[in-house]
Amino acid sequence: MERTDHSFLNQTTADEAARIFKALADPTRIKILYLLSQEECSVSHITEVLEMTQSAVSHQLSTLRKLRLVKYRREGSTLYYSYDDEHVITILQQVLSHINCN
Amino acid sequence: MERTDHSFLNQTTADEAARIFKALADPTRIKILYLLSQEECSVSHITEVLEMTQSAVSHQLSTLRKLRLVKYRREGSTLYYSYDDEHVITILQQVLSHINCN
DNA sequence: TACATATATGAACATATGCTCATATGTTAA
């Protein structure tokens, strides 16, 4: 029972951390980011691999774009997405390896 | 455009990862876990530090308990909570240090 | 026993989230 000089998080920092975790708090976004961690992918490719509708995938990509976690380049009418935040990918990989190590 | 032997996540793994990230996807839970990462705390202490109602804190502790991220011990009528998942604390600290390093 | 203190819990409510469906936009080819 000693007095410890404990600190606590300010609201801004907690909000910012929550924002990052929220980005990863959905299985669809996790699957998309995992795919992109391995290779640049077109929307249609993601759609096929995840076996989801084009609309659902596009909405999630929109979410990830707003969060600056992915970027894309255009080639004709095809958009190729890739990840844009190395740190978030690292965090994702750590959690995934933790799960597989159980 | 080489053929890469890419793998993708199965639903179970993605769900499990999302479950962990969801646990951290809220500023209140982040502040609680950060507090507990430094010291064992009573519910009333957490309530005071976070300046929240006792009920709100207790509900979030309940959530964290269900996720096995915290545990508690009783001393009289006081419950002392502490973290119960080292790995999740590590992930949290990594994200926090990332935010502060910007 | 009665009361105060510490904590938990259920109901209700407002807001956020993820999907579907329909449709819009942008690009290529005929």
Add this chain to the structure above:
DNA sequence: TTAACATATGAGCATATGTTCATATATGTA
């Protein structure tokens, strides 16, 4: 220009989430 393809987007809906309010439960004390 028209049609076909690739992708984005808005509306609507069902479900999940975080809080408040009221109240229950457990412990300590007079």
